[in-house]
Amino acid sequence: MECPGFQWAGVCAGIKNLKKKDLGLLVSDTPAAVAAVFTANRVKAAPVLLDMERVASGRCRAIVANSGNANCCTGDAGMAAALAMTKAVAEALGIDEALVLVASTGVIGAPMPTETITGAVPGLVKALRPDGLPDFSESILTTDRFAKSALRNVRLENGTTVTVCATAKGAGMIRPDMATMLCFVCTDLQADTDALSGMLSVAVDRSFNRITVDGDTSTNDTVFLMAGGASGAGLQTDADRQGFQQALDDVLTELARMMVTDGEGATKLVEVRVKGAKSDADARRVADTVANSSLVKTAFFGQDANWGRIMAAAGRAGVDLSPDAVDIFFDDVQMVKNGMGCGPEAERKASGVLKQPTICLGIDLNTGGTGAATVLTCDLSIEYVKINADYRT
Amino acid sequence: MECPGFQWAGVCAGIKNLKKKDLGLLVSDTPAAVAAVFTANRVKAAPVLLDMERVASGRCRAIVANSGNANCCTGDAGMAAALAMTKAVAEALGIDEALVLVASTGVIGAPMPTETITGAVPGLVKALRPDGLPDFSESILTTDRFAKSALRNVRLENGTTVTVCATAKGAGMIRPDMATMLCFVCTDLQADTDALSGMLSVAVDRSFNRITVDGDTSTNDTVFLMAGGASGAGLQTDADRQGFQQALDDVLTELARMMVTDGEGATKLVEVRVKGAKSDADARRVADTVANSSLVKTAFFGQDANWGRIMAAAGRAGVDLSPDAVDIFFDDVQMVKNGMGCGPEAERKASGVLKQPTICLGIDLNTGGTGAATVLTCDLSIEYVKINADYRT
Structure with missing residues (x-):
């Protein structure tokens, strides 16, 4: 499962004190257009607060994500940790720090092991590969029993095929009131931020906002959509727009279904x-x-x-x-x-x-x-x- | 635990197919003033629908209650069963059927074993005793682990002591959105229906509407308050009214606490x-x-x-x-x-x-x-x- 113009990595940084991958990175070869939907919870984790600022620019090169710690209710130290994570990634990639976003998931209220994370970033960057999605998917899991990813191709009217590729985590604290987990979507479509935002809102309302595991809403929920443009094609016609929206809806709905199937303790x-x-x-x-x-x-x-x-x-x-x-x-x-x-x-x-x-x-x-x-x-x-x-x- | 002017009974009618009490009766020696708070659930059991009509008269002589079957989603046959229960009680007591109320709790959607119940009514009436509250309390239990009752005495300014005595059942399908279970309160106060209604609403909002076990609301929830007047005393002063309201609040709050303590599976x-x-x-x-x-x-x-x-x-x-x-x-x-x-x-x-x-x-x-x-x-x-x-x- 690959998307032209994007690379993924996932490594074991030691955040969880387990031999499990817990740090992931998604990088676009070019500054991608970006849209995001964030949790509506009044209590927002530091990475959510930082991303809400940065996503306003409409551009993004990379998203770094960790599991094992939600970096929420962590005060100024939490914001410093989120900034340190994006800075370490920006330096290792040689890109502008403002183009790096960050996502965290795990326990609320525990201090972030910042040095453990930043120390692992060089190795994380070295591990980047176009086919690295499975490693990334694994690195963001918490109580999930399986990794969740989905892909659709859309054939535009001019004959170009574009890809929508996504991975997500989530099994508990899930309620249909907003984007309710972490989800990373990338596409090689050429699109502007406004169009992406509109399409993402629609797709989230049709997918993640229609699932529930336990009625609780996380402090860290975020869905990211990055459009890198590697296909060289944009949405020119209504049919194109409908086709792409459908692909986006389908990918997110497939992930939403997986999340409920993987609902904590769920048997049905x-x-x-x-x-x-x-x-x-x-x-x-x-x-x-x-x-x-x-x-x-x-x-x-x-x-x-x-x-x-x-x-x-x-x-x-x-x-x-x-x-x-x-x-x-x-x-x-x-x-x-x-x-x-x-x-x-x-x-x-x-x-x-x-x-x-x-x-x-x-x-x-x-x-x-x-x-x-x-x-x-x-x-x-x-x-x-x-x-x-x-x-x- | 007794309240002057009231008698209670509880017997095993065989509704549950167990050797457990499942049919109860509360009778006032005189036509009592009555107030009630009913479930706000749109799906209301037949006894709730019948009581909502009858309680409008403001007078009540008896309440018959059963566990093991909620008589809800039972259609015309359910209403016929509720009517048959009140008719059998009225005949056995030699009183007006319109002065008999009815309450049911248990499984939703199962047909009522009407003849089993009406056949047990003569024995139920024979069992009536001023100190029969424990039998009544036992007869209304479902998943409850223990019977719940509470009593307070209030000394009015004229020197008379009046009693507020109540019993309730409830352990699941409990949510603070209204009166959320069955509760039977009686007092020997002389009071009119309007005053009773006002005081009951206040007390319910301060007690049962402040508890939750699982966020679910039953189709049968009802709190009844009957004032028989055996004390010969009414509320003449503001201090009397405050004292009686406080006693009513205390009794219902004590029962509400018991219900949560007895919450299904609760350990805390x-x-x-x-x-x-x-x-x-x-x-x-x-x-x-x-x-x-x-x-x-x-x-x-x-x-x-x-x-x-x-x-x-x-x-x-x-x-x-x-x-x-x-x-x-x-x-x-x-x-x-x-x-x-x-x-x-x-x-x-x-x-x-x-x-x-x-x-x-x-x-x-x-x-x-x-x-x-x-x-x-x-x-x-x-x-x-x-x-x-x-x-x-």
Whole structure:
């Protein structure tokens, strides 16, 4: 998985005190146009604050990322650490420091081992390769069970093929309220920053903002999109723009799905599809409330077709609905008709569906409206509690 | 624990197919003034819908309650079952059916075993006793580990002592958005319905609306308050009104605390106290968000002073705050000062606090405002997941 004009690296700097990669670098051969979406959490990590300033220039050459420490709630020392990381990378690459961005993920509130990181930067730069994405992907993982990357090619109307290539990390502290994790997207498209920003916002709203693992939102969430221009081609027509947007949506949606599949302790991926609402916003509220309900999520873990909890969650979503009109489906098995259970035969069939690793939970509010929304979630398992009870120890 | 003018009973009707009490009855010797607060969930159980109509008369003689079945999402048959329950009680007591209320708790969506229940009513009525509260309390339990009741006496200015006596059930599907469980309060005060309603609303907002177990809201939640008047005394002065309100607040707060202590799988009671917010509403949003965060709750289960998660939850509460100003305390141990950790010594002391069964989590936003709020929560344990994965099986 490669994107023309970009190189990647990932090494073990020793931040985690484990023999695991924990420092990554993504470099564009040329100053790329850049757009980013940052966490809406009021508590923002130092790298987020620094990037918010720097990304305003619209240009970026490199992004350095570490796992094992979120560099959040670390005060002035944290900002100094973020600056030191970008400075070390700029010096090793011989580029302007202002064109280097930084991302961190891991424990909040622990001091950054700055010298450990800057000491590893020369080796990191030496490890850069066009096919180094797998190393980079590995270096940003925390509780993730697997690395996540995705690629799409788009054929523009002038015959040029451009690439959208991305990698992401995220398994917990995930909630559909904004870009909710770290994600690095690069493309060889020629594009200006404004166009990139617009397309990235749309794609993030269609992908990462539609997933939830535990309803919590990280202090470090960032999605970066860099367009290096190596293809020599830009978006000239509406068809080009649509095609590229679709590719970007697809890449981010694929990563979002992977994140929920990899949700901490998750054993099941549940696609909550709400329709028949008075508006899309209403449908979204119902989908979000059901997707975040601990009781619904534990029932999925228990493979229990406990549709009463789904009704109860829908009922507290703050949306105008008539309980007597609601239909609920597990895949194509109708479990609830007009707000009432469909009986033992439906229960039996639904139990079969619930054994699957991926389940579609359909909720039709039948209000007469056409509002619809889909949110991806996972089950809440014993393993989730174990992982999060002992995260720092 | 008794209240003059009231009798209680609880029997095993066989609703649960277990040798456990599952049908209860509370009767006032005279038509009592009655007030009630019902769930705000759009999905309301049949007994809630029936009671909402009947309570409008302001008078009540009896409340029949069952566990093992919520009589929710049960359609016309559910309403017929609720009516049949009140009719059987009215006939056995020889009173007007319209003066009988009904409450149900248990699984949603299962058909009510109406004949099993009505068949048990004569025996239930025979079991009525002034000191029958413990039997009633037992009959309404579901996943509760213990029965919950509380009593206060208030001395009015004319020298009369009146009693406020209550029992409640609730351990899961609990969220501070309204009265969130079943609660039956009786008093021998002479009072009109309007006064009762006002005092009950205030007390519920100060007690049950300040607790959370899992952020889910039941379809059956109801708090009933009956004033039978056996004391012969009413509230004549402001001091009387304040005294009675205080007793009512105390009784409901004691029950609310018991509910969180008994939270499904809970090993710890956590009192989240937020202050220094720009308004009480802001403080409440921060307290609610922290109290409902799965990551914060699992960290308490793990006895991990993971204050970064508390900062992150506060940051996503949608409230204007400056992370650099936030202080966090576990009991009297300061863990965070000006948004940063206080170091290993504080961690060590905090670890000691976290071993306790009851913990006060203090969050000072230091905005310069005086907004404050307290919410009670519990930890999220492996046992919670086990209980809720297998609830129906």
